[in-house]
Amino acid sequence: MSGHHGPAVSAKLPPLTAGPHRKRIGLISIVACFGGLLFGYDTGVTNGAEGLMAQELGLDLIQLGIVISSLVFAAAVGALVCGRISDSWGRRRTIILLAVMFFIGTLLVVFSPGGPESGTFSPTGFAVLVAGRIMLGLAVGGASTVAPVYLAEMAPYEIRGSITGRNELAIVAGQLAAFVMNAIIASLLGGHLDGVWRIMFAMCALPAVALFIGMLRMPESPRWLVEKKRYDDALAVLRTVRSEERALAELREVEQTAQEEAESGDVGFKAILTNKWLFRIVLVGIGVSMMQQLTGINSIMYYGTRVLEEAGMSAQQAVLANIAFGVVAVIGGVIALRNMDRLDRRKTFLIGLTLTTVCHFLVGIAATLLPAGSPIRPVVILALVVAFVFSMQTFLNVAVWVWLAEIFPLHMRGLGIGISVFFGWTTNGFLALFFPSLVAGIGLTGSFFLFGGIGVLALLFVYKQVPETRGRTLEALEEDVTTGNIYVVQPQDIKQ
Known part of the structure; x- marks a missing residue:
């Protein structure tokens, strides 16, 4: 099989047309994105609830760190x-199971006795x-891998980026x-009254x-059905x-690829260990997932109020200013979706990492030059952190999830994205656990310079290792x- 066999197949696909089927894919993406919405709410809610919860339940800093990071480490396992x-x-069935886990996890948290x-x-x-x-974490991790894969497998390749990216928009x-x-x-x-955090x-x-309820009415992924040799069901869904x-x-096209997979004999873990290219792409996937976390984005999303208080805001100002992070994250996400099917993924990664790294160094410099107690210090730092969150959402977050959902072959797609995201969540967990101590130890300045240095390394990694996935079918x-x-x-060689 020649390397050009793949794209030639995609060229034969009839063009996308308008019609009720386009509305149907829109509806499916909205329902599946409730998983992303839950992921976002469950990770964001602690940002304002942690103080009240710690007070009412008499938790010390380490116990609080355990409560917050237990979700994140469980998410690694869930992924x-x-x-x-x-x-x-x-x-589809896996997403229905996740909905039940979200519900049970919420009940346990809300009714935990004081x-x-x-x-x-x-x-x-x-x-x-x-x-x-932990139950919520398993569900969040599961949603972070299964929902994007489901969307990527349902969507036509021309609009796969913006359909799959909706999940990340739902998260923010x-x-x-x-x-x-x-x-x-x-x-x-x-x-x-006590228990305000329980309502949150x-x-x-x-x-x-x-x-x-929504997923009970949604179809199974046609690509998964083909993998299981249920061709009539797959066609009915398509x-x-x-x-x-x-x-x-x-x-x-999907049948042909599944057949070639079956003939090669190795699937899942075995295929990864026996094919050096699959092994390499899993390592690159792990790198992309860790790079996303090592920008420190989730340290801001979990502990934003702490960072702003450290910069010189009052507790009240910090809780309100924190909403700015959420707002720019959503605006950035909307812009990212518009660009997803226009800009190459690699280009998006490189622009995003350049901007976030510059923001890190600027926060570090501002925290050094502006003395504590200076009235403009919190304002400048808030503006720079907002710029960081905006750059992250516009260029990196959506693109990372879309790329991870596209890059792995069908027989190991759930496994490949699961392994990559496992490392991402584990990185995120250690940051969640140690970030308050990091800021206490080396200060805001040191923390942001550290993130900036990591950003430079991440840029080199993307430039050298990350392949392009836009504008091609999953089979190609x-x-x-x-x-x-x-x-x-x-x-660019293919398009000629």
């Missing part, structure tokens, strides 16, 4: 396990709370919703129910989301990833 489950059990009176520690309460956070919308709900609930009820967490139950001739042509990509051609054949 890995649910990726595997979705390869064997189906994308001590005999407010402010006293209860070992049982702490155990139930951490169990709830969930974080913004959490910041806004926290601010509203805190200002309406704050200080008057209880809000997560609603989208979990919506995801559960007919609802493509024009008739496009559905037939696409089914043929699979061919080139498996044979190593993806490192030789550049997309």
Whole structure:
């Protein structure tokens, strides 16, 4: 098989047409994105709830760190396990299972018992709370891998970037919703009664129910059905989301790839260990996932209020200013979706890393030059951190999730994205656990200079190692990833 066999197949696909099937794909993406919304809400809600929760339950800093980071470490496991489950059990069923886990996790957190009176520690309460956070974490990790894969496999390749990217937009919308709900609930009820933080967490139950009911009515991924040799079912699904001739042509292409996979004999873990190109792409996937976390974006999303207080804001100002992070993240996400099918993924990564690294160094310089107590210090630092979050969302976050959902071959897609995201979540977990100590130890200045230095290394990594995926079918990509051609054949050579 020659390296040019893949793109030649895609060239034969009939063009995308308008019609009810386009609306159907829109509806499917909205329902599946409730997973992203839950992911965002559950990770963002602690940003305003952690203080109140620690007070009422009598948690010290380490116990608080455990409550916050337990979700993140569990998400690492959830990403890995649910990726595997979705390869064997189906994308749709796995997402339905995740909806149930979101709901149960929320109940455990909301009803975790406190001590005999407010402010006293209860070992049982702490155990139930951490169990709830772990359950939520498994669900968040699962949603972070299975929802983008489901969307990438449902979407036509021409608009795959913007369809798959909607999940990341849903994540930041969930974080913004959490910041806004926290601010509203805190200002309406704050200080008057215990358990305000429980109301903040209880809000997560609603989208979990919506995801559960919605996914019961959604179809299974046609690519997964082909992998399981259920060709008639796959065609029936494709007919609802493509024009008739496009559905037939696409089914043929997916069948052909699945057949070639079956003939090669090795799938999943075995294939990764026996094919050096698959092994390499998994390593690159791990690198991309860790690079996204090492910008420190989630340290801001979890501990934004702490960073702003460190910069010189009052607690009240910090909670309100924190909403700015959520707002620019959503605006950046909307811009990213518009660019997703226009700009190459590599270019997007390089622009994003350049901007975030510059922002890191500028925060470090501002924190050094402006003395503590200077009235403009918090304002300048807030502006630079907002610029950082905006750059991150506009260029890096959406593109990273889309790229990860596209790059792996069908027989190991859930596994490949699961392994990559496992390392991303683990990196995120260590940052969540140690970030408060890092800022306490080397200050804001040192922390941001450190992130800036890592950014420079990440730029080199992307430039040297990350292949392009835009504008090609998943099947054409699979061919080139498996044979190593993806490192030789550049997309611009194909378009001629």
